[in-house]
Amino acid sequence: MNAADLRLPVDVPSTALFTDRYELTMLQAALRSGTADRRSVFEVFTRRLPEGRRYGVVAGTGRVLDAVENFRFDSGVLDFLAAQRIVDEPTLAWLADYRFRGDIRGYPEGEVYFPGSPILRVEGTFAEAVLLETVILSILNHDSAVAAAASRMAVAAGDRPLIEMGARRTHELAAVAAARAAYVGGFTSTSDLAAGFRYSIPTVGTSAHAFTLLHDSERDAFTAQVDSLGGGTTLLVDTYDVTEAVRAAVEIAGPELGAVRIDSGDLLLLAHRVRQQLDDLGATKTKIVVTSDLDEYAIASLAAAPVDAYGVGTQLVTGSGHPTCSMVYKLVARADEAGPDAPLRPVAKKSMGGKTSIGGRKWAARRPDAAGVAEAEVVGTGAVPPELADHQLIVELVRGGEVVAREPLDAVRDRHAAARAGLPLSATQLSRGEPVLPTEYL
Amino acid sequence: MNAADLRLPVDVPSTALFTDRYELTMLQAALRSGTADRRSVFEVFTRRLPEGRRYGVVAGTGRVLDAVENFRFDSGVLDFLAAQRIVDEPTLAWLADYRFRGDIRGYPEGEVYFPGSPILRVEGTFAEAVLLETVILSILNHDSAVAAAASRMAVAAGDRPLIEMGARRTHELAAVAAARAAYVGGFTSTSDLAAGFRYSIPTVGTSAHAFTLLHDSERDAFTAQVDSLGGGTTLLVDTYDVTEAVRAAVEIAGPELGAVRIDSGDLLLLAHRVRQQLDDLGATKTKIVVTSDLDEYAIASLAAAPVDAYGVGTQLVTGSGHPTCSMVYKLVARADEAGPDAPLRPVAKKSMGGKTSIGGRKWAARRPDAAGVAEAEVVGTGAVPPELADHQLIVELVRGGEVVAREPLDAVRDRHAAARAGLPLSATQLSRGEPVLPTEYL
Missing domain, CATH: 3.20.20.70 (Aldolase class I)
Structure with missing residues (x-):
């Protein structure tokens, strides 16, 4: 049985308009300036957990994969964009052929996360990757907020x-x-x-x-x-x-x-x-x-x-008091010229106001102590230290535009229970506190 | 341009499964016991505003009308209900023919509301009206919460x-x-x-x-x-x-x-x-x-x-701190036997715990003072006092299953601005306080 056949709007037949207008106008300007094809790396992360929470829960990844697959601009959508003069003709032509052909890696769904954890990483041209920002954040911010509350309730129950x-x-x-x-x-x-x-x-x-x-x-x-x-x-x-x-x-x-x-x-x-x-x-x-x-x-x-x-x-x-997460989708590296082989340069906002972020494509690992209990979330931009190689968190989700990591929801649910069980015991205290793992940057 | 043609899931092609399972099992039991065809009146209201808020904003009514029109059980949905053994064969047959044929009245969208305001009233057989509970509450609880925050921000701006x-x-x-x-x-x-x-x-x-x-x-x-x-x-x-x-x-x-x-x-x-x-x-x-x-x-x-x-x-x-309203959908009156002309009897839950409600089909009016400024929300179950006749709030939305009150969104927006302007000045103070109008029951 297929939800799309039923016209039941719970599937994601087209997700292209779940998008802020500026993604399309930035695309237009980048196409014009010749920067649209620069290879780019965007990362999803949070700067903080909701106040008092000990851990976050990655949820929605499976829905993100559906949304990316179905992010297409059909004629009705293009007509709307043209009639509203949202983008110009060359951009409309580019959108008509759009499908995401890049790579997505990230924490597998159900994993726990901490401030700075690179939960999702989207790599491709600037043009193809910037378009996905809004819908990816919508899904992850909503679903992860609910899953975090659910996880605490499950502990309590x-x-x-x-x-x-x-x-x-x-x-x-x-x-x-x-x-x-x-x-x-x-x-x-x-x-x-x-x-x-x-x-x-x-x-x-x-x-x-x-x-x-x-x-x-x-x-x-x-x-x-x-x-x-x-x-x-x-x-x-x-x-x-x-x-x-x-x-x-x-x-x-x-x-x-x-x-x-x-x-x-x-x-x-x-x-x-x-x-x-x-x-x-x-x-x-x-x-x-x-x-x-x-x-x-x-x-x-x-x-x-x-x-x-x-x-x-x-x-x-x-x-449970925190209906959304504060995940952001930030450009962390990009090439100086178009082409798949141009070297990447780390980039980051540098202004005041606490919204700075760390440039560069990141790896992440959860370091266990001698007893096998997690003791730190380690995030880095260089080579992965050998002792952390077996504790890496990021997996491949989309390769060259093809989804490679579909999985049953029960596997996700089991992964979450296992991930939570691997945290220090204080993770499951309901009382307010600091994130149960510190995030270390290498 | 039609959103359904685009398969864009922002329209509401079928809303029948946006429903809690118990609505269908109650239907089955009522069909079996012979009570399903008793004429029934359900009302949507809140027992309180979010803490400190001065008024609520009715929003989502237009979406409710879409949802009611599209609440149909097609073969795919029926196959699912049968395969999951959610209801029995006679109930499936009843659902296959379902469309809402009753009446809906309520506050026009954009109006303000207060504790006890009968925001929406659904009348029909128990069977046809009980099914709509979940989706109506989903829409009104979500949309009204956002509109209330928006209204306060608009005052501030x-x-x-x-x-x-x-x-x-x-x-x-x-x-x-x-x-x-x-x-x-x-x-x-x-x-x-x-x-x-x-x-x-x-x-x-x-x-x-x-x-x-x-x-x-x-x-x-x-x-x-x-x-x-x-x-x-x-x-x-x-x-x-x-x-x-x-x-x-x-x-x-x-x-x-x-x-x-x-x-x-x-x-x-x-x-x-x-x-x-x-x-x-x-x-x-x-x-x-x-x-x-x-x-x-x-x-x-x-x-x-x-x-x-x-x-x-x-x-x-x-x-803005209150992501949902606490609207409920309660049976307030029903007939003792089937048939459109059987007299209605007020009903209400009578248990402890603060969840009691007032039985009977209600009218509502907003009483102005001598200067034309609203001074009370008056809700009653008997005849409308003559001096309130011109200040009634409830309008017809659906008659015999047909939507009779579609309107442009700009009209709704204007209505909200006018309704807010008719409240005492303290309505627009951002500081916490009591509802700006008391609700009086007659």
Whole structure:
């Protein structure tokens, strides 16, 4: 099944207009001045993590690969650019033939990152590489923000499943990407059907208060739900009185009732009370799902409560206070003349204001200590020291315009869990602190 | 030109899967229990504004109308639902014929709102109305959050133009909706080409540091840009030394240079210094554009500086600290039996935990004081008092499944400006405070 065939806008049929206008006008000026074909290296990195965060999570790389493949200017787009006089005729002709033919390397998706980590590196002519800036940053900044929040929530939840329920709290297509990023960060499932469709993430659902209110009584609603969906369903028990609802739920579904959901009130207190009641009624295997504006701290505070699963919405899809990362896409090296073999020269902005960056094409490695635990993120521009050769982080993603590193989402999710497990223990403390690894520049 | 023809995923060809799984399983259970055809009224409202905010801005309504029209289950979607066993055969058959045939009323887009304002009201059978919950909330929660931030920034900017530049800081399609919402809130233009394409919002652009670094010198870069784009272009002057760059810019482009952009450093100080230098060089009409992590407070702090336009990115698309609204979609009334003429009964959740709501289908009016300034948001469930009849807020949007209230985006933008102007003056204070109008329930 192909999402494009369905005209469902979760695939990326054409991504060329997800682009700031200045990328195209810079292209036009560079074509005119003869600098457009200078070989160039752009790197994506952040200058800092969100305040207090211990690590970042690279997410969206797979979506970047889709976006690069589908970055084409068809006639409709070209007509628009012409009608709006955004670029001149020679530039339109150049765009009509555009496809990215360069190379992309970067941290594999799911890896953790730190300030200065060269998360993605795009090499090609200036012209072909500059165009990709906006869409690459959109994807990585959004998806990595959600994945970072998801990862912290996954740590807080331990072995308990996490259900992504945030679709209603974010843009309808951002929701699909958010469900994907949440899965990378450690979530178990999503409520969002489009995410199930597009990325094969397991979907789950319970019931809303509206369903109870629709029926003449809560018992009628529970009966209707169990009759239709079976005793393994999850009944929502906080529309009226929780104790009464739990009694009715077990009476109607039997002790084999799958789960009850609590969506309001003092979740800690209610979870204990409901667990006791369920056990007294013989429903010892009936699970308790809690929802209601949870974040990683609320999840952690329920660690000792008899909760079996968490549903998380708002705080997940908004990055738990940090809805975007501060990744930038910077030219770090370029040739003095056109041609694939011209030597590269490091370049960097040199003005005041803290926005300077380090020129030169970089490698990155994560140095382990004697016990095998990561102790530093090492970033350099020269030769890789032999002792770091086996600890390099950057992999090949696109070679000569062809994607070479597609992978299943489960592999990405596993990589993230492994990368996080390789960090010092303090990485998973929820409290605010410095990045858990220092970044060293060689 | 039609976005769907271009396969550009900014239109909404099918929105049916932007839906939480439980909407479909509730549908299945209601079909089975015989309650699916009970006439039902759902209302969208918030229980609170983001902390400290004085008013909310309704945005996304036009996108909701698109989404409702395109909420169809085609064979690909149905195959997915069947393969995943999400709903049973009778439900699949029902979905295959689905289109919304009910009525939608609500605040017109661009209006302001307050806690309890019934922003949108969906009436139809339970089955047809419950399905729309997720996508309606996604759109309104996202777009209204961005519009609210935009509106505050527009107040802070006064008559100076505001450029939306946030595409790289949010999901690539959320960016398109964000540019639209920003325009509603008072922004002047966007950098995002897809937003220009889809919504005809004026697009603008300057240049990036990469363009300067690509060339052998800053002067070479400025010459290339002016040669290609003309003297009316905007030159970026903070790659190396600002004073040197401004001198070169005017020398190369002449005193007719369109604008310079400053993207780092102490913007207040630099704006004054650059203005003086431009004037000294005779470039008295050359404008100064500032960018660099601006929010409404930073914009306000530059009110006395010689700044001609602001470019805003991160803080706009993330709602300036509040990236989502807390709008909910609640069943407030329903019939006891199927059929269009069965009387409606108010319903509401009655449990603890602060999530209760007020049952019954509501009207809303904004009561003016003697001077014509709004003094209260009045929400009621009975007859509208005669003195409020001319001040009602709710308009018809969809009648019997047909959209009846499409309007140009400029009309929405004008409505927002007028609605804000009708509020007490303290509405536009940036400082934290209570909602500027109390909500009274009748």
